[in-house]
Amino acid sequence: MTRIELPERPRILVVALRRLGDVLLTTPLIASLRKAWPDATIEALVFADTAGILAGNPDLDGVVTMPARRTFAQSLSLAMKLGRRYDLAVSTQSGDRPTFFAILAARHVVAPVEARASGAFKSRFLARAVPVAAGVHRVEDMLRLADTLGIERVPRLVPPAALPFEPRPSSAYAVIHAAPMFRYKQWTAQGWRAVAASLKARGLTVIATGGPAADERAYLDDIWQGTDVLRFDGKLSWGQLSGLLADAKVFIGPDTSVTHLAAACGCPTVALFGPTDPRLWGPWPVGGLSDMWADIGAVQQRGNVWLVQRAFPCTPCQLEGCERKLESYSACLDALAPQQVMTAIDEALGPLGR
Incomplete structure (x- = not known):
């Protein structure tokens, strides 16, 4: 044109x-x-x-x-x-x-x-x-x-400009963003705790991010209570979050905006998907997608992104959970095993994960 x-x-x-x-x-x-x-x-x-x-x-x-x-x-x-x-x-x-x-x-x-x-x-x-x-x-x-x-495509995401943040970890770290906007995109608290423990066992400091809203902070309080996780939730601007993600060894999160941001920052990103169709909303890796995401796959990789699903016959349904409402559970996410997630994380970490 x-x-x-x-x-x-x-x-x-x-x-x-x-x-x-x-x-x-x-x-x-x-x-x-x-x-x-x-x-x-x-x-x-x-x-x-x-x-x-x-x-x-x-x-x-x-x-x-x-x-x-x-x-x-x-x-x-x-x-x-x-x-x-x-x-x-x-x-x-x-x-x-x-x-x-x-x-x-x-x-x-x-x-x-x-x-x-x-x-x-x-x-x-x-x-x-x-x-x-x-x-x-x-x-x-x-x-x-x-x-x-009639103009040339530039198929790259542009994250917010990275800003400094404190306290900056002195050792290698992983970032977990456990809280999506809606309940039907949530993974289990047990799963997040198991992943955090496995990352610690691999020598990584684990940083938890999240928003400032009171209900989200309460949700994260429940997940991270009694764990050895450094809490940054509610403390970072979008620019500071970009700076945090750019230097992380790996990021893990559900289908949410911060997961897209991690991919755009070039961080090795592990995205946990449930009802959402990756063909429409899979994170966009640095360099773009020459081969689009498949609708189903235990672990798929595109560039710096690994996408993990527990496939049921109905996956991905593109609906708001099994009860068809924002506060619904999603059986495909509830059934997602920590070991499957860690398989993707170890691939993303490369030699560090072995």
Whole structure:
């Protein structure tokens, strides 16, 4: 497709009104825009609680934020701020709200559209539309937008700029992030304790990370009570977390934003997957995915990422656990054995794990 025509030094807005991990997965698109228009002013519109994942991103000149739950007055204020301020706006979602803000913000708008009446209506306001494709990895979705713009793909995730942190371990360490956003992505407390003990036996300091929320801290208190684990949960900014992960010997975590971040930082990453389909959401390794993740595999490796599953006949169901709700258990994760996880960890550690 021919490259979309923009004026010299254009102003570009990328709209990504999603969760933390999704926003991180938009960074290949942002990097593609920066390479195509090095003199552009490029900004991102995101929810306020996700802006940290873009901190220090060298491809961005600014981040515009909005509350996830906004009042009418806040929406009106944002609309006035955005109104025709940009030469190009790219919505990374087909939803009404992100598409509306993109159309409001720029003369030229590119966005995904669904194959239904609402998508046809939105297409009237777009310079170029991208048909929504089922069964496509989220990063590939972003790169399809670059194709539609007629620009070269840059298939790499860009983590927040690394910042120093204290106390910095004086010996080799592993990082465990045990808390996903939702219950149905949780592994067992016994599993995490067994993995931490095995890592200690291999001579590694074990660092536990997590967010500052009270319920998450309580969950981690239960997991790590009585263990020899260094707790960093609630203490690090996203930039400090990038610095921590960049030097870790291995990272282990469930399907969550920090696992995607670990992979982007180049850390050997072991990802525990349950109901989620790796073909859509498997971590994106440094260097990209020339061979996409399979839907099922006891241990799969792509670049610096090892993906572990306990496959049931229904795996991956792409549902919210066995009870079809966010607070559900997932039998495939509950049945995942620590030894299977340690097999992947030892592969990731290489000689250190033997």
